[in-house]
Amino acid sequence: MNKDIVACFPQWGSYSCAFRYLFENGFGVKYMTPPPLTKKTIEIGSKHSPDYVCVPFKYCLGCHIEALEKGANCLMQIFGACRLNYYGELEEKILRDLGYDFKFFNMAEINFRSPRSILEHFKIVNPNMSLVKIIKSLPTTINIIKTIDKMEDYIRKNAGFEKDKNALEDTFNEFKEKLNKTQNTKQYKKLKKEYTKKLKSIKINKPHHPLRVGLVGDYYTVQEPFSNYFIEKELENMGIEVYREMNLTNTIINSKYKNSRKTGKRYVKFDIGATANYTVAEALKYAKNGLDGIIQVKSFGCTPELNAQTVLQSISRDYKIPILHFSFDSQTSETGIKTRLEAFYDMMQAKHK
Amino acid sequence: MIVGIPRALLYYKNEKLWTKFFDELGIDYIISPETNKEIIENGSKYAIDETCLPIKIFLGHVDYLKDKCDYIFIPRIETAQDTETCLNFRAQYDLIKNAFRKYDIKLLFYNEVGHKKHKEYKAFKKLCKYLKIKKSLGKYAYQMAKQTQLYYELFRSEYQENILKNSKKIKVLVLAHAYNIGDKYVGEPILNMLKKLNTEPIIAEYFDAKRCVKESLKVSKTLPWSYNRHLLGALELYKNMVDGVILITTYPCGPDSMCDEMIVRHYKDIPIVTLTLDAQDATAGIETRLESFIDILNYKRKNSYE
Numbered sequence: 123m124n125k126d127i128v129a130c131f132p133q134w135g136s137y138s139c140a141f142r143y144l145f146e147n148g149f150g151v152k153y154m155t156p157p158p159l160t161k162k163t164i165e166i167g168s169k170h171s172p173d174y175v176c177v178p179f180k181y182c183l184g185c186h187i188e189a190l191e192k193g194a195n196c197l198m199q200i201f202g203a204c205r206l207n208y209y210g211e212l213e214e215k216i217l218r219d220l221g222y223d224f225k226f227f228n229m230a231e232i233n234f235r236s237p238r239s240i241l242e243h244f245k246i247v248n249p250n251m252s253l254v255k256i257i258k259s260l261p262t263t264i265n266i267i268k269t270i271d272k273m274e275d276y277i278r279k280n281a282g283f284e285k286d287k288n289a290l291e292d293t294f295n296e297f298k299e300k301l302n303k304t305q306n307t308k309q310y311k312k313l314k315k316e317y318t319k320k321l322k323s324i325k326i327n328k329p330h331h332p333l334r335v336g337l338v339g340d341y342y343t344v345q346e347p348f349s350n351y352f353i354e355k356e357l358e359n360m361g362i363e364v365y366r367e368m369n370l371t372n373t374i375i376n377s378k379y380k381n382s383r384k385t386g387k388r389y390v391k392f393d394i395g396a397t398a399n400y401t402v403a404e405a406l407k408y409a410k411n412g413l414d415g416i417i418q419v420k421s422f423g424c425t426p427e428l429n430a431q432t433v434l435q436s437i438s439r440d441y442k443i444p445i446l447h448f449s450f451d452s453q454t455s456e457t458g459i460k461t462r463l464e465a466f467y468d469m470m471q472a473k474h475k
Numbered sequence: 476m477i478v479g480i481p482r483a484l485l486y487y488k489n490e491k492l493w494t495k496f497f498d499e500l501g502i503d504y505i506i507s508p509e510t511n512k513e514i515i516e517n518g519s520k521y522a523i524d525e526t527c528l529p530i531k532i533f534l535g536h537v538d539y540l541k542d543k544c545d546y547i548f549i550p551r552i553e554t555a556q557d558t559e560t561c562l563n564f565r566a567q568y569d570l571i572k573n574a575f576r577k578y579d580i581k582l583l584f585y586n587e588v589g590h591k592k593h594k595e596y597k598a599f600k601k602l603c604k605y606l607k608i609k610k611s612l613g614k615y616a617y618q619m620a621k622q623t624q625l626y627y628e629l630f631r632s633e634y635q636e637n638i639l640k641n642s643k644k645i646k647v648l649v650l651a652h653a654y655n656i657g658d659k660y661v662g663e664p665i666l667n668m669l670k671k672l673n674t675e676p677i678i679a680e681y682f683d684a685k686r687c688v689k690e691s692l693k694v695s696k697t698l699p700w701s702y703n704r705h706l707l708g709a710l711e712l713y714k715n716m717v718d719g720v721i722l723i724t725t726y727p728c729g730p731d732s733m734c735d736e737m738i739v740r741h742y743k744d745i746p747i748v749t750l751t752l753d754a755q756d757a758t759a760g761i762e763t764r765l766e767s768f769i770d771i772l773n774y775k776r777k778n779s780y781e
Contacts, residue, residue, distance in 0.1 A: 172736040174727040204562055207699040208733050215740050230697040390569045392551060392586070395562035423525055423727040429566035431523055432573045449525060 124248055127151040127225075130194035132182040133159050135345045136274065137370060139301040140266040147305070148259035151196065151248045155302065157188045159348040168452045170216055176205060177421040178342035180452055181349055183213055190222050196247055201230035202341065204396040204426055262307045264375055269314050271371040273297070276321060278366060281358040283328040293320050333470055336408035337366040338401045338434075339419035340427045343450060344368050350419045350450060351459050357417075360467050365413065367404055368397070379403065389433045398426035402433050409441035414470045416443060422451040444469060478504040478583060479544035481536035484529055485552060485564065487657035492624040493548065496599070499616035500608060505544055507536040509659035514539060515754055521574045528661065528725035528754055529654050530563055530570075537571055537580075546583040547571070550598075553588045555701040556688040561730050595621075631681045638675060639716055645674040645772050648713060650706045650738075651723035652731075653680045661752055665723065668762055672769045677717060679709035687712060694741060703734040710738065718772045719746040721765075726753050746771060 129145050131138070133156040145153040157163075159181060167184025186197050197217075199210035210228035217224065227246045233239040244251060277290045284290055297317040304310045335357055343349050345368060357364050372378040382403035383393060390402050405416050418434060420427035431447060438445045446466045448459065480486060480493060486506075497504045507514075510532050518535025540547055551568050552560055563570075568584055583605075585598040596617060603613030639646065647669060649656060656662035656678055669676040679687075687708030688701065694711055698704055710720060722738065724731035739747055748768045750761055 172732050175732045175736075176729075179733075201697075205729055205733060208697060211695060211697045212733050212737055215737060219740060228697070389573065391572070392565065392568060393553075394566035394569055398562075398566070423729060423732075425562045425729045426566070428523055428526055429563070429570055432570055436573045436576055 123150050123152065124250065125152050127196050127248055128154050128194045129196040129198065129227075129247060130154045130156055130186070130189040131198050132156060132185040133346065133348075134342070135347070135369075136270050136298055137267060139298055140263050140270065142302060143266055143304065143310075144256075144259055144263040145247075148256035148263070149244075149248045149251050150255065151251075154189060154192065154194045156185050157192060159185065159346070163188055164452050170220065174423055176424050177349060177450055177452055178340075178346075179205070179209055179213070181342070181346070182209060183216065186213065186217060187220070187222075190217070190224060194224070196225040196227065198227040198247075199229065201228075202396060204424075206341075206396075262310060265314075266301065266310065267370050267375065269318075270298075271369045273318075273321060274369070275366075278354060278358070278364040280326050280328065280363075281355075282361045282363065283326050283332070285325045285327055289324045290321060293317065293324065331474075332361065332363045333415075333467075333474055334363045334365060334413045335470070336404065336413050336416045337364060337419065338368065338404050338408075338416060339397075339448075340401075340421060340424045341368065341373075341397050343419050343421050343424075349421070350448070351454065351456055353417065353419060353448070353459070353463070356460065356463055360463075362467070365408065368400065373400070386433075389436055394426060394429050396426035398430040398433075401427065401430040402437070405434055405437055405445070409437055409443045413443070414474055415466065416445045417448065417466075418445060419448045419450065422449050444473070476502060476546065477544040478502055479540035479547045480504055480506045481533060481540060481547065481549070482507045482509065483533040483536045483658075484567070484654045485550060487653040489550075489624065491627045492620045495623045496616050496620035499619050500606075500612070502606075504548070505540070507539045510535070511660060515660065519754065525727065527563070527728050528752065529652075529728075530567075531754065532654075532658065532660070533567070534571075534574060537575065541575060541578050541580050546581050548583045550585045551587065553586075554590055554594070555587075556684060556704070557590055558688070558701040558704055559699050560701055563729075628681075628683070632683045635677060635681045639677055639713065642675045645719075645769065645776065646677055646717045647674050647769075647772070648677050648679055648710060648717040648720045649723065650679045650710060650720060652702055652706075652728075655723055655725055655752070656680055661725065662723065664758055665721075665750065665761065665765070668758075668765055669721075669769075672766065674769055674772075676721075677713070679706050679713075682709045682712070695737065698734065698737075700730040700734070703730050707734065707738065710742070714742065714745055717745075718776060719748070719768065721768075722747060722749045724749070724751050726751050746775070 123146065129151050131141050138155045142153040142155060145151055163184035164180055166187050167180035171180050171183050199213055201207050207230050210230050214226045214228065225246055227243065232243045273294055277294060281290050300313055304313060337344060344366065347354060354364055379400045382399045386399060386402040386406055390399060393399060408416050418431065434445050478497060514535035515532055517538045518531040521534045521538065522531045537547060549568055549571055552564050568582060571582060585602040587594050587598045599617045600613060651662055666676050684705050688704045690711045691704040691708035694707055698707065722735050724735060735749060748764065
């Protein structure tokens, strides 16, 4: 393993465990778990980024700067269908202007049609990497991601009703910590078995018809708990079952959203970009399944989600389902969010009875 | 049948193409009037607060047309010059459909997708099929319209280059999207201000798109938006021939928010000023900033002569 190269990917949900496995076993470089997001991260990020760029960019930039100061020297950024496509280039420019010295692996630059281009870009991370190792480590990485998503899904649906508070969350955190030390598939499989059992054995006292809420929104905000001000936890504390389908497993690995345009055909005729079609399809599904409410979280000025918001309003009117829209910026007050959530909860409960 | 064309967004890009196409086919059309305060206010009612100003204006124009015609013409252009357009152009059809649900309006559209060579003609062919027009007639109309549009663009770009070469006034390159600079309410006041200050505004949008997009590859590899590439390429091409650059954006434009930052960081030796426009019509602030900017340009030119 090459210990001089320290790779880092911005903080994104709990996936850093999976990325660590891929980089240490596949690419053969050291991986630094990104420093947890704090108020300071977003402060640094917004200081150096343009004024009204979407918030995920500010989080990524802040996270990268913090990582660079802690000793990372190989940063990376993914690509997507919206502004995300340009994140990498602008981030690199800003960081270079600040005077940092690092390698940058920008996935938007890869031409995925040519294997040579892929190989060349992989070599930015580690010049002596072996493709065989990367391919060998991929199945386990994917399995780790799937396990994380499955466990989080279970926690979201049950955390509101557990007997000892935070038991599920603590067990999951323990699992993540141990996952960060696994070196091969065998260890991971043993760990998975152990902790799945542990999670299932925690006692849960669920009423027959609990309140159910669906969470939709843009790719980063809905998945990164810090950027949506721990809205999931807030809902769980109120005793609500939270549904959320947007995660890596469903979007990239299983491509569950292949039929999203067909599902939302009545409201949306064309591909309206990025995650907007998913949002519409998901919201429609929740509405049809009789959930008590839908919450849309998005970053300020997110174009695809803004267009989806108009569509969501039509769905809300047709199915008589309340929808709460949250727009997060770098300076959103937590009390404001809490008040709105409480009012929404009261309304749902009145409707539920 | 009367077709209503909203004077917003893509209209400023394809003005001659659309009007000539309907002229050739003998279809009556009306174009909504120039943007004014009332249209913006009406548009804001339908829009979500955060949406960008051009979309609000667009909604206002559709609102004006909704009971004056049988069809409203809202094309959907996904790709241009081998790159994408802003996501709002992809969603405008569905946006209008959902925002104007109560009114039961009929929309006429053509859908330009993919990167193939004759994608525009294919899109128009489908439009003709929908309108039940003979294939040959449709093709003729499209070709005439396209030629008019191309000649118009060529004329515009040559006229601009002439000014660029011959004018002795202070030359300012204005980087703004077609729907911002062409708009009576948004862009025109700024152009008038610049003319009043005895400068020559050069509009980047009017230069040849193909050449500009090609040139922009030198600066940025991954910039995904075609219309921003057009502006960036124009700046790269003519940066040595102009005295200063003005970036005009509307709040909160997605592509511009990132592209402008890139421009400011990349071109460090050219004087650049960024103007962010809003629905409010207080021009005093902008006027002051422009005046001081032009003063700097004047001063810079004098010093370089001595």
